[in-house]
């Protein structure tokens with residue numbers, strides 16, 4: 001069996017994290033190195049490595065991650081002013097190769113992100 005990803009270990013409670021939400025498809029927890037007052041990672045339970053690996057069958061799952069992001073933004077008090085990001089590949093800054101949606105908010109955001 002393939003070795004578990006860092007985020008699978010968090011989902012399985014082998015590594016501690018501040019988990020704020022979970023359901024049968026995904027888990028969400030606070031980023032260990034937050035880049036904004038709210039910085040959550042919304043992670044599918046299935047260890048898809050990058051956005052390049054998704055298929056048409058994953059469309060409902062990807063949509064679900066955004067619905068969870070919207071709910072968590074409301075819960076965090078940042079509805080109407082937040083950013084969601086998938087970094088795809090090392091060149092885009094991806095460092096954990098288990099797909100995750102960043103939810104950032106609570107401060108003014110700049111564009112372009114750099």
Ligand code: 5GP
Pocket residue numbers: 006015017018029030031032033034041086087093094095096097
């Ligand atoms: P990426 O750079 O792959 O888009 O995002 C990975 C994120 O995972 C980073 O923002 C990083 O701070 C976060 N991260 C890395 N290791 C851990 C960890 O052990 N626990 C938590 N909660 N976040 C982590």
